[in-house]
Amino acid sequence: MGTIRITKQFNFETGHALYGYDGKCKNVHGHSYKLSVTVIGKPISDSTQVKYGMVIDFTDLKKIVKEEIVDVFDHATVFNKNTPHIELAKELQDRDHHVILVDYQPTSEMMVIDFAKKIKGRLPQNIQLFSVRLQETETSFAEWYASDNQ
Numbered sequence: 001m002g003t004i005r006i007t008k009q010f011n012f013e014t015g016h017a018l019y020g021y022d023g024k025c026k027n028v029h030g031h032s033y034k035l036s037v038t039v040i041g042k043p044i045s046d047s048t049q050v051k052y053g054m055v056i057d058f059t060d061l062k063k064i065v066k067e068e069i070v071d072v073f074d075h076a077t078v079f080n081k082n083t084p085h086i087e088l089a090k091e092l093q094d095r096d097h098h099v100i101l102v103d104y105q106p107t108s109e110m111m112v113i114d115f116a117k118k119i120k121g122r123l124p125q126n127i128q129l130f131s132v133r134l135q136e137t138e139t140s141f142a143e144w145y146a147s148d149n150q
């Protein structure tokens with residue numbers, strides 16, 4: 001039985017600001033992020049199993065990524081908690097805004113590393129995460145590959 005990669009794509013709207021950055025992205029702004037999650041494995045070959053012919057049920061992969069990332073980050077604003085933005089974040093939280101405080105600069109690169117770790121932690125043992133792609137704008141994206149991170 002062949003080894004196959006399958007991909008599920010997601011969309012979410014998230015705000016962020018890059019504290020200390022020397023360009024326009026130091027301002028609070030948002031993106032319509034596109035996330036592609038690719039896993040690799042062998043399709044189940046036992047025809048008596050309900051998931052026969054699947055590497056992983058797209059619905060099961062969707063549940064994991066929605067719970068870990070999409071439902072958490074959608075319509076939230078992400079700040080690096082190790083910067084003075086913590087004050088702005090507290091103010092927004094006090095006003096009932098959905099804020100996420102992270103331990104890193106919320107660039108595409110750092111977010112995709114965070115997302116890959118979160119997804120890996122939820123996948124069944126027989127399914128390997130192959131790659132995660134986070135697209136921030138129509139022309140900008142960051143990719144995490146398992147092969148680059150062994």
Ligand SMILES: Nc1nc2c(c(=O)[nH]1)N=C([C@H](O)[C@H](O)COP(=O)(O)OP(=O)(O)OP(=O)(O)O)CN2
Binds near residue numbers: 025106136138140
């Ligand atoms: N290596 C990175 N560089 C930048 C990041 C990042 O995450 N990693 N992020 C930003 C900003 O968040 C910005 O919103 C995106 O930058 P950019 O692609 O330049 O956005 P534009 O809207 O100007 O895109 P165009 O399609 O070129 O108009 C900055 N840099």
Ligand SMILES: [Zn+2]
Binds near residue numbers: 016025029030031
């Ligand atoms: Zn941005």
